Amino acid sequence: xxxGIVTHTARVAESxxxxxxxxLRVEKPAEWDDLELGESIAMNxxxxxxxxxxxxxxxxxxxxxxxxxxxxxxxxxxRLNLERAMKASDKLGGHFVQGHVDTTGKIVQxxxxxxxxxxxxxxxxxxxxxxxxxxxxxxxxxxxxxxVKGSVLQVxxxxxxxxxxxxxxxxxxxxxxLEFDMIAKxxxxxxxxxGSHAKS
Numbered sequence: 001x002x003x004g005i006v007t008h009t010a011r012v013a014e015s016x017x018x019x020x021x022x023x024l025r026v027e028k029p030a031e032w033d034d035l036e037l038g039e040s041i042a043m044n045x046x047x048x049x050x051x052x053x054x055x056x057x058x059x060x061x062x063x064x065x066x067x068x069x070x071x072x073x074x075x076x077x078x079r080l081n082l083e084r085a086m087k088a089s090d091k092l093g094g095h096f097v098q099g100h101v102d103t104t105g106k107i108v109q110x111x112x113x114x115x116x117x118x119x120x121x122x123x124x125x126x127x128x129x130x131x132x133x134x135x136x137x138x139x140x141x142x143x144x145x146x147x148v149k150g151s152v153l154q155v156x157x158x159x160x161x162x163x164x165x166x167x168x169x170x171x172x173x174x175x176x177x178l179e180f181d182m183i184a185k186x187x188x189x190x191x192x193x194x195g196s197h198a199k200s
Contacts, residue, residue, distance in 0.1 A: 004142025
């Protein structure tokens with residue numbers, strides 16, 4: 001479980017397609033001297049397992065399902081947003097995040113006329129999960145939906161977030177990983193089940 005509060009960004013040292021999917025080597029933040037094999041790390045919002053640890057980097061293996069659901073299947077970015085799994089004693093500064101990317105979205109507009117507002121297009125099938133002032137995870141960053149029109153959502157980015165994540169490097173046309181609010185997904189599932197039972 002994560003919170004969507006990015007603590008570090010790190011450079012991708014190497015990415016290699018394999019018969020099992022992809023091998024990813026990521027530079028290890030200097031403070032992370034206690035990493036353990038099998039530990040879960042959210043990287044651009046995708047929960048990945050550490051399979052090898054070296055002096056300056058660590059490795060993760062991405063399976064075909066992960067490549068199909070995330071931007072890693074399109075292009076591996078040069079830097080990643082990182083967050084280690086939360087402890088029971090940690091502050092919940094963002095919201096409950098599983099690290100299970102639902103789909104990818106495409107940046108359709110970046111407006112800097114009044115701060116930084118980013119518009120992201122997403123598949124219409126997820127429209128019921130996007131609520132104005134609700135929570136959304138974009139590339140592992142817990143953000144608040146500032147507006148939604150059809151299948152395009154807007155998020156307003158404060159300077160601190162822009163400075164401490166990879167957002168400052170985004171361009172129109174870039175794809176991002178999206179994880180919709182966990183509670184919204186459960187509610188939508190329950191309502192669908194109730195609707196199908198009512199019809200039967």
